[in-house]
Amino acid sequence: MSWLRLMEERIKEMEKKDEAAVAAPDVATADASAPEAAVKPPRKRNRVLHLLGEMWPAYLIEVVVIIVGITITLALEEWRDKGKESELEKVYLANLAADIEADLQSLHYAASNTDSLIASGEEIRQFEKDPDGHALSGARLNQDVRKLLNRPNFLSHDATFSDLKSSGNLHLVKDITLKGLLFSYYSKAENIHRIQDAEQQATINLIAGYFLKWFSMDPSLEAPILQNPGGIKALAGNVEFRNQVGARVAMRQELKEQYADANAQAAKLLELLRH
Helix, strand or coil: CCHHHHHHHHHHHHHHHHHHHHHCCCCCCCCCCCHHHCCCCCCCCCHHHHHHHHHHHHHHHHHHHHHHHHHHHHHHHHHHHHHHHHHHHHHHHHHHHHHHHHHHHHHHHHHHHHHHHHHHHHHHHHHHHCCCCCCCCHHHHHHHHHHHCCCCCCCCCCHHHHHHHHCCCHHHCCCHHHHHHHHHHHHHHHHHHHHHHHHHHHHHHHHHHHHHHHCCCCCCCCCCCCCCCCCHHHHHHCHHHHHHHHHHHHHHHHHHHHHHHHHHHHHHHHHHHHC
């Protein structure tokens, strides 16, 4: 029974006693001069204050019990929430590690193929500097040009990190160093995507048209720019050809540096995630 209910019951009992006392007949006494012989009617009292003074230990105990009960309930809820967050954190960290591993594979692909592309470009540039000492056959030059027009791009896997931000669960990553490195790495990945997009547009609009016009993309055909009066050797002095090759190599060298930086960050991230 709650303390409010107890107070209600006690007030009713006291009201019944007061009514009984008022209804009782006056007691006649032989000695009118004795004031003690007269029965006085009960006086009005503050029943609430009286009950509080009489029953305050019970009220206090019930209040304490309620407070303790609420505290225990809140503590249990917090414990359960922390358990759920701990499990969710493990899932997120495992998924982040899987994303970074996939990124490292993509970075390896982009970097290794970029190295091959730059090597083909450097072979052409050596030919441009010394067409006699570094002569190239038509088939070899076509092969180098085809490699030069490749665009081996890095594709990042950011589904888990995006979900962490959009769902409001970023607080689950409690390691400040790890959190900072995540933001730095995915910012680097976004920057690489922008550079790759810019390179794609430049390749399509400025470079590919020239090479597609004069060079064969078919491996079975050997001779480049057959209409050129000077043949292959004359390409060494062709300013437009030299500029196109130089621009393509420069674009990929910039991306190679970006891939190397991203690879270093990804490797460090994966180490933190696995620990």
